[in-house]
Amino acid sequence: MTDFILKILDGFRRLFEILKVDYPKFRALLWIKLTIDNRQEKSVAQRKSNKEVSNSMIWVMFIYAFMGLFAGLLLVQIPSLFTALVIIQAMIMVMTAVALISDFSSVLLDTTDNAIIQFRPIDGRTLAVVRIVHITVYMLMITLSLSLGTLVVGTVKYGPVFTLTFPVSLIFSVLFIVFLSNIFYLLLIKISGEERFRDIILYFQIFMAAVALGSYQLLPRLMGASLLKGFTIEIRWWTYLVPPAWAAAPVDAAVRGVISKEALFLTLMGIGLPVLFVVVVVKYLAPGFNKALLELEKTGPAREKKTLGRSSPIFFSRIATSRPVERAAFQLVWLISSRDRKFKLKTYPTFGYMMIIAAVLTLRGKGGLAQTLQNLPNTKLYLVFLYVGCMLIPMTLFQMRLSDQFQAAWIYRSLPIARPGDLFRGGVKAMVVKFGGSIFFLLSIPTLFIWGPPVIDDIGLAFVNMIFTSYALSLIVKNELPFAKPYGVAREAQKGIAGFLLLILPGLLGLVHFGLTSIPYGVLVAVPVIAVLIWPVSKIIDSIRWDMIAPV
Amino acid sequence: MNHQNPIITLRDLKKSYDGTTDVLKGINLDIAPGQIIGYIGPNGAGKTTTVKIMIGMIPEFSGEVRVFGLNISDHAQDVKKRIGYVPETAALYETLTPNEFLRFLGQIHEIPGPEIQKRAADMLRLFGLKENADARMTSFSKGMKQKVLIIASMIHDPDILFMDEPLSGLDANMMVVVKEILSRLAAKGKTIFYCSHVMDVVERVCDRIVIIDKGTIIADGTFDELQGMNKGESLERIFTQLTGSSGQDRLAEEFISAFERDRKP
Numbered sequence: 130m131t132d133f134i135l136k137i138l139d140g141f142r143r144l145f146e147i148l149k150v151d152y153p154k155f156r157a158l159l160w161i162k163l164t165i166d167n168r169q170e171k172s173v174a175q176r177k178s179n180k181e182v183s184n185s186m187i188w189v190m191f192i193y194a195f196m197g198l199f200a201g202l203l204l205v206q207i208p209s210l211f212t213a214l215v216i217i218q219a220m221i222m223v224m225t226a227v228a229l230i231s232d233f234s235s236v237l238l239d240t241t242d243n244a245i246i247q248f249r250p251i252d253g254r255t256l257a258v259v260r261i262v263h264i265t266v267y268m269l270m271i272t273l274s275l276s277l278g279t280l281v282v283g284t285v286k287y288g289p290v291f292t293l294t295f296p297v298s299l300i301f302s303v304l305f306i307v308f309l310s311n312i313f314y315l316l317l318i319k320i321s322g323e324e325r326f327r328d329i330i331l332y333f334q335i336f337m338a339a340v341a342l343g344s345y346q347l348l349p350r351l352m353g354a355s356l357l358k359g360f361t362i363e364i365r366w367w368t369y370l371v372p373p374a375w376a377a378a379p380v381d382a383a384v385r386g387v388i389s390k391e392a393l394f395l396t397l398m399g400i401g402l403p404v405l406f407v408v409v410v411v412k413y414l415a416p417g418f419n420k421a422l423l424e425l426e427k428t429g430p431a432r433e434k435k436t437l438g439r440s441s442p443i444f445f446s447r448i449a450t451s452r453p454v455e456r457a458a459f460q461l462v463w464l465i466s467s468r469d470r471k472f473k474l475k476t477y478p479t480f481g482y483m484m485i486i487a488a489v490l491t492l493r494g495k496g497g498l499a500q501t502l503q504n505l506p507n508t509k510l511y512l513v514f515l516y517v518g519c520m521l522i523p524m525t526l527f528q529m530r531l532s533d534q535f536q537a538a539w540i541y542r543s544l545p546i547a548r549p550g551d552l553f554r555g556g557v558k559a560m561v562v563k564f565g566g567s568i569f570f571l572l573s574i575p576t577l578f579i580w581g582p583p584v585i586d587d588i589g590l591a592f593v594n595m596i597f598t599s600y601a602l603s604l605i606v607k608n609e610l611p612f613a614k615p616y617g618v619a620r621e622a623q624k625g626i627a628g629f630l631l632l633i634l635p636g637l638l639g640l641v642h643f644g645l646t647s648i649p650y651g652v653l654v655a656v657p658v659i660a661v662l663i664w665p666v667s668k669i670i671d672s673i674r675w676d677m678i679a680p681v
Numbered sequence: 682m683n684h685q686n687p688i689i690t691l692r693d694l695k696k697s698y699d700g701t702t703d704v705l706k707g708i709n710l711d712i713a714p715g716q717i718i719g720y721i722g723p724n725g726a727g728k729t730t731t732v733k734i735m736i737g738m739i740p741e742f743s744g745e746v747r748v749f750g751l752n753i754s755d756h757a758q759d760v761k762k763r764i765g766y767v768p769e770t771a772a773l774y775e776t777l778t779p780n781e782f783l784r785f786l787g788q789i790h791e792i793p794g795p796e797i798q799k800r801a802a803d804m805l806r807l808f809g810l811k812e813n814a815d816a817r818m819t820s821f822s823k824g825m826k827q828k829v830l831i832i833a834s835m836i837h838d839p840d841i842l843f844m845d846e847p848l849s850g851l852d853a854n855m856m857v858v859v860k861e862i863l864s865r866l867a868a869k870g871k872t873i874f875y876c877s878h879v880m881d882v883v884e885r886v887c888d889r890i891v892i893i894d895k896g897t898i899i900a901d902g903t904f905d906e907l908q909g910m911n912k913g914e915s916l917e918r919i920f921t922q923l924t925g926s927s928g929q930d931r932l933a934e935e936f937i938s939a940f941e942r943d944r945k946p
Contacts, residue, residue, distance in 0.1 A: 153788060153791070154788060154789050154791075156788075157785050157788035157789060158785070158789070160785075161774060161777065161781075161785050164776075164777065164781070165774055165776045165777065168776040168777075168817070241772075242772075242774070243738070244768045244770060244772035245772050245773065245774065247737075247738045248736040248737065248738050248761055248764070248766045249761060249786065249789045249790070250758050250759075250761040250762040250789065250790065251761075251789050252758055
């Protein structure tokens, strides 16, 4: 695979040389990076013979291909090829951008190899291009799997011309997305001080991921399936501003064999802008990129203001935990989860877009928004609200086991800890209290505001269910202690698969809850029942022995 | 110094992070070729920062730094071609094998493939890593990784070697070998910039010792010269006299008494 990619790139050697990239060094470093990624995947598969997904990048591509199938069906549904392609390209671009920002930006901003590379004679431009090509390879893989369905359907419906032109248009879309995000990162590094840069990136990533995923939910609803049938996009002046139109126009023109002035112009935009971006990034911005990244590494002496004695982790650990090891783990996990940027980056976006999904599900009414809001108190839609909250907490548990400083986990084994389950319990409790507590607090406000005091028992049951779900789902990863496992490019994506699992249990509990609401006092009685059910699960956690824990 | 053409020149080198913390407060240093320089100082004195500036890893600083007579700010790439560096932390791409890693370095340094293979094979064999040459470094011990790092710093035959605790993790036999290699390299005219906390090694290996404390050089000379100034018998004593703020004995005493204080109700 690595050799195949490099062979393809060899064909474009002249292009790289025109951009003043030192091609042999570029090739050497890219080989290293791709090889390392491959091995990380493999070593996971080798080390773990249990349920762990062995080759997760393939799985991710499979899931994307599945989603892409629906995009392909749009070609059948929508008579206008141009319109269908604009929508499909928009979807692919958004998905790619989201993947880039939420999962793969670590590749772009990675500074771990500075100590190996930086003092070697390799210039900043070549380094930056390696970074960009490395990430583009992954983005292309994702895009290709997303577009597979469209390619097949399009070939059947429009013939071989489509087969040939569509993939080319995709490459330019990916280049556009990758370089756009690059320009954004580079400008941000230049404008903001190095110290604040990572924070800004973090919050931007959280915001972007939430908005992108949210709009992905909203757009189809706004259009409506019936609307879609006779839907055509006319080329107006603003069409030129919509990137998916640039990629759609040439394919449409080629298939129909009619080249209009508008299509020609759009095509030129689609090819010209990515090329312009490449030149701008590589020529002007890239040489400074690594320099800026170097500065990022050095964090100033950040001092924590609070004296630990009165801080919230201490306070809550006293309430939530009883055993000493458990309490220590609770505080450790709480503190690290507040400070580790990567942890925040992986969890907070999910919070954001799940909230948007919850809002969408609650507010999608047949009539207007005002009417929907009026009807709301008569419905039981608050359950949607609350159970989306239930889904979020187990996600944080999956994140809790990952850290860049996973090597520090030697400490667990060096300490006289009889029951490693206590470490695990402490961590789970910290996540449940910290994120579960705050999310339920936030969700309760609008819920109580709209539905009033009668739903207090429902909030109670949902809360207990959230704790139960967290404990139960934490058993999936019970052989991994907090922050003891490294992140990896390929492994990041497992989140997606675990995500499917996460939907089932809270969904099921939500349905049961829905059923109970029609039985008098049903909800109230269920609260202690579920609470008691937590007990056997926590016994399983207690029974974890050291030989069950994955070695560091 | 009696040499006319220093290979490294630092002039009024200053560095501060976020404008407040001054790490280096004006370092002036001339280093002649063929010397082994011991660069020592307490934790946080600015040793690693100095080295990273000299090898072009930290581009922002004030003052002038010339290596091979070239200004590092303008000619970082040319300087990097002719230097080797052993970082303090054993940073390696551990999923690679030593052979793969060294081949990669050869490509970066534009050494022909067969040549680098031969060098890598020889060096790995001599360091007792022949059997592990094609094994992934994830499984390596600290000492084995350190050996790979040392080979990696020398594989392109650099003219200056910057080494930050190069002997850490090595066994006694290997330390002797590396020390011997360093003196022979120096005899061949290579310059070695040696940072360490291990005083007796610095005392024996280095031709010249520079002590830095809180971002300024506080002593500079051969071991004999330093002894003459300060009447101490070992470098360790000289070092503690020069850099220790309060008596080390009292510090140790207080450290021990921390237990007693703790036991009181």
